[in-house]
Amino acid sequence: MDSFDARIDDNPTILQSKELHNYILKTSVYPREPAALKEIREATASHSHAFYATDPDVGQLIAMMLKLVNAKKTIEIGVFTGYSLLLTALNIPEDGKIIAVDPNREAYEIGAPIIEKAGVIKKIKFIESPGLPILDKLLEDKSNEGSFDFAFIDADKYNYWNYHQRIMKLVRVGGLLMYDNTLFGGAMIGPETQMVDVKRPHLHGIIEFNKAIATDDRVELCHIPSGDGVTICKRIR
Structure with missing residues (x-):
């Protein structure tokens, strides 16, 4: 064991500390963040649920994944004010398309003017709705099967x-699916009694999802502690 491994064993939180996260943001993320994304991030900061927004470091990861699979047609379930949506729109081709689904139009309209000013609103079809009914509707049309390159x-x-x-x-073989918040603040390894009742169904859902996705042989899998945890799946069959 070298000295670095020893330090990690002595302090297992060192790679997940707030201080180190801020270091990553200031060193590697914010200097490369497009002005429009910074604007939407700052416009979201005063929202009472600002913590819903995609972490900028996760956004940087999304941008790389989009480019690695040459994504052109994507779907996003859960939009909030549109940070990840704008990021996707900026990183797909001019003729690319995004189906964006969220039941909260009010939150989406915080970011919509910034998205429009960035010149990418034409790529987006926003649908005000919960996610499952829209996915079921898309699947009624067989031509949609395997037609998407990326899902967030x-x-x-x-x-x-x-x-x-x-x-x-809906996602093609070779395409990517990314799931945010799959570490849920680390709540799955802490005392559930400290969690407010409204969050428990979400925690249980994440725990069951993490167990199920680990045994899904239709995908290659990577679960990383970036932001609040993100799971990346590549469809292989």
Whole structure:
């Protein structure tokens, strides 16, 4: 064991500390963050649920994944004010398309003017609705099966496995699915008694999703502690 390994064993939180996260943001993320994304991030900061927003370091990861699979047609379930949506729109081709689904139009309209000013609103079809009915409707048209290159899911956590089962039919073989908040603040390894009742269904949903996705042989899997935890799946069959 070298000295670095020893330090990690002595302090297992060192790689997940707030200080180190801020270091990553200031060193590697914010200097490369487009002005429009910074604007939407700052516009969201005063919202009472600002913590719903996609972490900028996760956003940087999304941008890389989009480019690695040459994504052109994508779907996003859970939009909030649109940070990840704008990021996706900036990183797909001019003729690319995004289906964006969220039941909260009011939150989306905080970011919509910034998205429009960035010149990418034409790529986006926003649908005000919960996610599952829209996915079921898309699957009624067989031409949608295997037609998407990329999916980002950041909605109600207790439905993550239900989303996965449907989106796996929509994303092509070789395409990517990304799920946000799959560490849920580390709550799955802490005392549940400290969690408010309204969050427990989300926690249980994440726990069950993490167990199920680990045994899904239709995907290659990577679960990383970036932001609040993100799970990346590549559909292989």
